[in-house]
Amino acid sequence: MRPGHVAWQWALVFSCARAVAATIDATVLTSAGHPVEDAAVVIEPVAASVPKGKRTVTIEQRDREFIPYVSVVETGTMVEFPNRDAFKHHIYSFSSPKIFEIKLYAGKPVLPVLFDKPGEVALGCNIHDWMEAYVLVVNTPYFARTNAAGRATIRNVPVGHYRLRVWHPRQSSEWTLRDLEIRPGSAPTKLALVADIHARVLKPKPPVDSDKY
Numbered sequence: 061m062r063p064g065h066v067a068w069q070w071a072l073v074f075s076c077a078r079a080v081a082a083t084i085d086a087t088v089l090t091s092a093g094h095p096v097e098d099a100a101v102v103i104e105p106v107a108a109s110v111p112k113g114k115r116t117v118t119i120e121q122r123d124r125e126f127i128p129y130v131s132v133v134e135t136g137t138m139v140e141f142p143n144r145d146a147f148k149h150h151i152y153s154f155s156s157p158k159i160f161e162i163k164l165y166a167g168k169p170v171l172p173v174l175f176d177k178p179g180e181v182a183l184g185c186n187i188h189d190w191m192e193a194y195v196l197v198v199n200t201p202y203f204a205r206t207n208a209a210g211r212a213t214i215r216n217v218p219v220g221h222y223r224l225r226v227w228h229p230r231q232s233s234e235w236t237l238r239d240l241e242i243r244p245g246s247a248p249t250k251l252a253l254v255a256d257i258h259a260r261v262l263k264p265k266p267p268v269d270s271d272k273y
């Protein structure tokens with residue numbers, strides 16, 4: 061095939077993708093109007109299945125905390141848990157979508173953990189009681205996590221019918237749900253989403269002692 065032909069094909073694919081996909085610009089607020097950080101904004105197709113991406117994401121153990129506090133991953137994602145501290149962690153989950161533990165380890169565990177079922181997974185550490193983090197496993201590649209201003213941007217969402225969900229570890233009620241229709245267009249779809257969510261409360265941790273606990 062001539063090189064010029066290939067270039068033309070790619071140009072066509074690119075322009076089509078631009079025409080039939082949209083950007084969602086969501087802001088999550090409490091009912092009192094405060095921005096919510098670390099909320100998952102998830103857009104699930106109602107009917108069509110979407111091609112699965114193969115990804116690996118990282119949840120660090122640093123300064124005796126999990127970073128980040130909330131991760132959103134597509135079903136089938138591998139998660140690595142590198143320990144950046146100078147002492148050991150022993151992390152676990154008892155949540156049914158993914159029950160596992162990585163016993164006392166330093167550095168990077170040999171194998172990443174496969175999150176192969178959708179649902180909510182709470183992480184803890186046997187050594188450090190205050191360590192907590194959450195993994196939300198979803199059947200869609202269209203999601204984002206809100207920043208400190210409560211904003212999350214999801215790009216390249218194809219035109220179609222979706223269910224939009226907002227989730228947070230400290231929500232008072234069930235998922236916030238809304239139907240969403242994505243139409244062709246270049247301007248971002250702006251959504252203001254109000255959810256019954258309490259801000260994260262950092263659990264107190266003792267100073268590092270001589271045993272590097």
Ligand SMILES: [Cu+2]
Binds near residue numbers: 124148150186187191
């Ligand atoms: Cu720990």
